[in-house]
Amino acid sequence: MPVLSYLHHLFNRDQCHASIHTLRWKERPLQCPRCQSQDVDPWGMYHDRPGCQRYWCHGCKHTFNDLTNTLLHQSKRSLASWILTTFLLCLSCSSRRIARELGLHISTRYRWCWWLRHTAVSYETDRQVEGTIEADDLYHTAGQKGQAKQGGKKSLGHRARGRRKKREPGRGHDDKDRPAIIAWISRQGAVVIHATKDFTVQTVQKAAHLAVHAGCRLSTGSASSYRALKGYMHAFVNHTQKEYARGDVHENRAECLFSLLKPYLRVFRGLSKTNLPGYVGFFQFLRNVRQQNACQQAELILRAALDPTSASQARRGEFVEYLDHFDLLQPAIN
Ligand SMILES: [Zn+2]
Secondary structure, eight states, X not given: OOSOSOGGXXXXXXXXXXXXXXXXXXXXXXXXXXXXXXXXXXXXXOSSSTTOEEEEETTTSOEEETTTTSTTTTOOSOHHHHHHHHHHHHTTOOHHHHHHHHTOOHHHHHHHHHHHHHHHHTTTTTOOBOSXXXXXXXXXXXXXXXXXXXXXXXXXXXXXXXXXXXXXXSOOOGGGTOOEEEEEEETTSOEEEEEESOOOHHHHHHHHHHHBOTTOEEXXXXXXXXXXXXXXXXXXXXXXXXXXXXXTEEOHHHHHHHHHHHHHXXXXXXXXXXTHHHHHHHHHHHHHTTTSXXXXXXXXXXXXXXXXXXXXXXHTTTTOOOBOSGGGGSGGGO
């Protein structure tokens, strides 16, 4: 029997509860999550969850605790394993790896990882870049991993299909199982990355509209979808004529970002098209908070996970968007 089997066994239970309590009520007064009444009192502990403080609300005559209505609500696992999962996620571990390190079932861990990734993306939904922006596109192989042949969810106990994809020449498309990833990088630091189904003029215009402040200076390649962009000052380099930089017109930062994104995605050993925007969104979060260490990044995610509104939206995956040009017809774009 090894002495150190799982890292989370070394965590102090009371310290975990104290940290979660602080994170939950850091920016808001201690109040009832049902009726928002602040007329509350401590109400003992739970028999089955040692260390978890219970409160009584005099407003609605119900009890609650620090985890009520959050992402961690009614979880049977310890807080230490939630904290460690978030930490390992920030170190770019796959859910399978996290499951092994924490000794839990893969489907539990898979569900948690997606909830937490979606929670992190809540920081990125309204992000726009400004200043001088570089843009570039990448096509990543992504198929139907984890899904049934006819689409939809795979039945339990079914093995994943080994679909080894061969690259087709030309630009990728969702239908060819090679959706596009477009990166918008400000030379001042911030990054926005979109997973898109195609690389048409309309899709790129929509992505630019979401990511870049109007009137900014763009520096891109010479693809026709970039040339057609409206509303920006625009300079481009012509890669087909082996022109990679002309003065300060280049997209080297964007190329560099993709050289980090590719090994990040390789860890997951094949992606599903439906999950691509989630992975890309989480990578965007990690890049935009790259000055902080993994503990501080995990704290940001946990703070959002302890907010009842973002927690319920994250469970439903509402922060993540897979762009295409079909919903352009809706008035939201103008
Ligand atoms: Zn209440």
